[in-house]
Amino acid sequence: MRGQVPDCAVQVPGSLQEALEILAREPGRWRPLAGGTDLMVPFAAGRLADTRFLSLQRLDVLRAVEPDPEGITFGALVTYTQLRQHPYVQRHLPNLAQSARVTGAVAIQNRGTLGGNLVNGSPAADTPPSLLAYAAQVELTGLGGARWVPVDAFHTGYKQTVMAPDELLTRIRVPRPEPGFHFYRKVGTRAAQAVAKVCLAAYVRVEAGMVREFRVGLGSVAPVPMRARAAEAVILGQSVDRLPLAEARAALMEEISPIDDIRSTARYRRIVAGNVLVQALMELDEALSRC
Ligand SMILES: Cc1cc2nc3c(=O)[nH]c(=O)nc-3n(C[C@H](O)[C@H](O)[C@H](O)COP(=O)(O)OP(=O)(O)OC[C@H]3O[C@@H](n4cnc5c(N)ncnc54)[C@H](O)[C@@H]3O)c2cc1C
Structure with a gap:
């Protein structure tokens, strides 16, 4: 633990309007601070050039969780504990x-927070693959109003997003999936407390023996969390009795662009990502045969 906290300034607005006004006055000067679990690491190490924080802690409007018949809307400040305990989730x-x-x-x-995980923009973050597989959207709000952006279009490059410096991520909307098959696998060095080497989330809806919906979200295999659109296209519309597993695996391995780093190699990530996709589709087959 560090005894000396680097100099910093913190503003703690009491309303969303006030927070947005601060951002609009000096775009890029004030760094939104949610749970601080990403930000406090470089801050404590003295690696944050910008030490002006705009705390979101008093913005209770960003903590709302609102389920409705078509889906669920999470405020950006919803925590992992809230997410994992919520009956709808x-x-x-x-x-x-x-x-x-x-x-x-x-x-x-x-x-x-869920918002912090998205804005931080790590390609290894754990919630984006699930949000991609569920075709979620994020709401970005500035003084001029709010706009909704698909999670798929939110990350533009390594730790880059479409969010403007005078905007906040305010809400995350997830449409309610039809009954279907859900698959999530994080491959890490350990079962717990590990950064993903590969992460894959999938949602599949089968109707009359045919794959009618299929979305795959991936983490740790590209500069951004990504949809496996080529692999999805191979499987979509196919009969579940004859899924072209090898073709889907090859398409996924082709469309990702993993790197070598301290946690793994590009080769390992490519092979494992392909294998996990096959695992998901084989588990789909098993689940259907039990029905
Ligand atoms: C020990 C440890 C283990 C971790 N394990 C994991 C793990 O297993 N998986 C994983 O995915 N992550 C992990 N993380 C990373 C981190 O906990 C998550 O990314 C978390 O969701 C970040 O949320 P936060 O609210 O703490 O974000 P903060 O640190 O407050 O902010 C992160 C970034 O998002 C911006 N930001 C936050 N909220 C908003 C908003 N509403 N609008 C605009 N900008 C915003 C901030 O300015 C900052 O740039 C870990 C971190 C630590 C320290």
Whole structure:
């Protein structure tokens, strides 16, 4: 633990309007601070050039969780603990519940937020693959109003997003999936407290023996969390009795662009990502044969 806290300034606005006004006055000068679980690491190490924080802690409007018949809307400050304990999430969005369960340990789950995980933009983050598989959207709000952006279009490059410096990520909307098959797997060095080497979330809806919906979200295999659109296209519309597993695996391995780093190699990530996709589709087959 560090005894000396670097100099910093913190503003703690009491309303969203006030927060947005501060951002608009000096775009890029004030760094939104949610749970602080990402920000406090470089801050404590003296690696944050910008030490002006705009704390979101008093913005209770960003803590709301609002389920409705068509889906659920989360305020950006919803924590992993809230996510994993929420009955709607457990019932309809098991991949998201599982992402929250495998994120950090209890302290991180109590403090870390869904909004922070998205904006931080790590390609290895655990919730984006699930949000991609569920075709979620994020709401970005500035003084001029709010706009909705698909999670798929939110990250533009390594730790880059479409969010403007005078905007906040305010809400995350997840449409309620039709009954279907859900799959989530994080491959890490350990079962707990590990950064993903590969992460894959999938949602599949089968009707009359044919794959009618299929979305795959991936983490740790590209500069951004990504949809496996080529692999999805191979499987979509196919009969579940004759899924072209090898073709889907090859398409996924082709469309990702993993790197070598301290946690793994590009080769390992490519092979494992392909294998995990096959695992998901084989588990789909098993689940259907039990019906
Ligand atoms: C020990 C440890 C273990 C971890 N394990 C995992 C793990 O297993 N999986 C994983 O995915 N992550 C993990 N993390 C990373 C981190 O906990 C998550 O990314 C978390 O969700 C970040 O949320 P936060 O609220 O703490 O974000 P903060 O640290 O407050 O902010 C992160 C970034 O997002 C911006 N930001 C936050 N909220 C908003 C908003 N509403 N609008 C605009 N900008 C915003 C901030 O300015 C900052 O750039 C871990 C971190 C630690 C320290």
